[in-house]
Amino acid sequence: MLHDRKGMALVLTLLAVSFMVAVTVQLGSSVNWQMQAAATQSDIVQLDAMLLSGLHLAQAALLADQRENQYDSAFDRWGTFDVEVLAALFPGGKLDVQVTDLSGLLQINALVLTTEEKKQQEQQNKKNKNGTGQQQDEEKQQRELWQRFLKNTAGLEKEEDILSLLDSLVDWIDEDDEERENGAEKTYYSSQSPPYAPANRPVLLPEELFLIKGWDKLLRRESEDDDTEEAAKKAAAIIQYLSAAGEEGTINLNTAPVQVLQALHEQMTEELATKLVEFRQAEENKDKLEELDWYKQIPGFPGDIVFDNELVTVSSSWFKVTVDAEFKGLQRTGIGVIHRMDNQEQELLWWKAE
Template sequence: MKLLLLQSWWGNDMNNKGIALLMSLVLIVLVVFIVINILNTTWVDVSESAIFRDRALAKINLISALNYATALLVKDAQTNNIDTLRDNWADKEEISKAFSEWAGEDVEIFISDETGKLNINSLVKQDGQYNANIMNVLLRLLKGPFFKLSAEDAQNLLDSIKDWIDKDDEPTRFGAESGYYKDLGLKYGAKNSAIDFLEELLTVKGVTPEIFYGTGESPGLKDLLRTRGPTTININTAPGEIILALGDNMTWDAVAAMLDYRLEQGNELGKKDWYKSVPGMAGVALDESIITTKGELFKVVVVQRTSATRRNLIALLERKGKDVKILDLKVE
C-alpha cells in the first residue's frame, strides 16, 4: 500500500514537472518569437527610414540643382545677347562637377536649348492656313536623308498634322479630320487645337512609330520638334537635321562644316547669317525669317544617384529677357 502511494506520488510529481518544463519551453519559444519580430520590425523601420531619408535628400538636391541651372541661365542672359553651345550652361561636365562638389552628392545636370528645335504648332497660322516657311522646312526634313519620304507622302503627312491642329473640320487635300478617325472605329477625332505633347502625333494619320521615335540610324520627330516657344529656330544650337532642312541647296557636308564652325572659340555667332562665313557657304541662302541666335526655351534634366535610389527631374523653362519661368516640372 505504501509502495503504491509512493509510486502514485512520484508519477504525479513527474507529470507536474513535465508540464512545467513544457510550459517553460513554450514560453521561451514565444519570447524568442516576439523578440525576433521586434528585431525584424525594427530593421524594416530602420531600412524604410534610410530609404525615406535618401529620397528626401535626393529631392532636395534635385530642386537645388534646378535652381542652380536657372541661375546659370539668368546670368547668361545678363552677359550675352545670344545663346550657343559654347556657353557655360551648355557644358554638362563642368556644371555637374561644380554642383556635385557643392552638394557632396553625385548629381548630373544637363541643359539644352529647345529653341534649336522646330515648334510643330507653328505649322498652322491663326487663320488656319499653312505657315509656308515652316511647311517648307518640314517638307525638306521629311524628304531628306533621314526620313526619306516621297514628296507626296511628306505633303500628305503635313496635311494630316495641319488638320489635327486647325480649328475647322474640312480635310486639307489628303489630310484627315474627325470623320477619318471615326470611320476607322477610333474613339477620337482630330483635336482641332494646338498640340500639347509630341506623343499626340502618334495618333495622327501617317505618323508611324518609326517616323516618331526614329530608328537606330536616324532620329525621330520627337528629337527634332517641340510644342512650345517661338516660331524661330536658334541656328546656334539646332541639330544638324534641322539645319539641313533650312535651305533647298544645303548638303550634309555644309551642315558638318557649320556644326564645327559654331563650336570654335572666337567665331562670331551673333548674326543670323554667320553661316556665310563658313568656308564654301558664301553663296548659300537659308530661310532667315525663321532663324534666331537667341534661346527662349530650355530643358533641364537632373539625375541624382544614391546607394539605394536614382531620381530624375525634368523641367521646361521659358526665359524672357532676364526672367525665367518654369513651364513644366516632373520628378521621377
C-alpha cells in the same frame, strides 16, 4: 498525476518562452525594417533636394547668360557645368546638369497659328490692306521647311506622302473639325481600334505624333524588313529634331543640328550644314555668332544661299533641363522644360522626377 502536471507546466513554459522569443525577433525585425525604410526615405528626400538644386542651377545659368548677352550658343554659361563645382555641392553624392536648347529644333506647333495670332494677323492685315497674305506666307514657310526636313531626314520622296503627313498633323493641332485634302479628323480616328478623337490643340510632347495618321507608321517604319530595335532607332532619329515647346517657328542657327540646318534652304546639303556646325564650334568664332548672317563668313559658303530671317534667329527661349542625382547607391532623374522670356522671367512648363 503530480508528475504529469509538472510535465505539462514545463511544456507550457517552453511554449510561452518560444512565443516571447518569436515576438521579440519579429519586433526586432520590424524595428530594423522601419529604421531602414526611414533611412531610405531620408536618402530619397536628399535626392529630391539635389534634383531641385540642379534645376535652380540651370535657371540661374540661363538668367546670368541672358543678362550677359542677347545671343545663345554652346559657349554660354548654360552649355556646360563644372563637374568639380557640382561635386563640391553634395559631398558623398553626384550631380549632373544638362541643358538642351529646344529653340534649335523644329517647332511642331508652329505649323498652325494660334487663335490669338490669327486675330493679330487679321488686325495687322486690315491696317496694311493685305488680306490674309501674311498669315498664308508664314504657314507656307513652315510647310516648306517641314517638307525639306521630311525629304532629307525621313527619306520621303513622294510629295503626296509628305503632304499627307503635314495635313494630318495640322488637322490634329488646329481647333476645327474641317478635314484637309490629305488630312484626318474625327471620321478617321473614330474608325480606329480602339477609337479616339483628334486633340484639336497644340501637341504636348513629340511622342504624341504616334497617335496621328501616317506619323505612327513613319515613326515605327512598319515594314517586314525592319526589326523592332532598328525601327525604334529610326523613330528616334526623327523625333530628336522636333520640339513641342514654342510656336514662333524660328530656329537658332547657333544650336540647330545638321539635319535641321539642312532643312533651312532648298540648296543646303549635309556637307554645307556640317560646315556651319564646325564654324560655330570654333572658339575663335564665338563672338561672330551674335550676327544673324554669320554663316556668310564661312569660306566657300555659296553666296546664293540666304536663310529667311523669318525662320532663323541666334537667341533662344525654350530649354530642356535634365538633372541626374546619385546618393548612397540611389539614383533619380529630373526632367523639365523652361521658357525664358525677354523680360528675364522664367516659366517652368513642366517638371518630373523619376
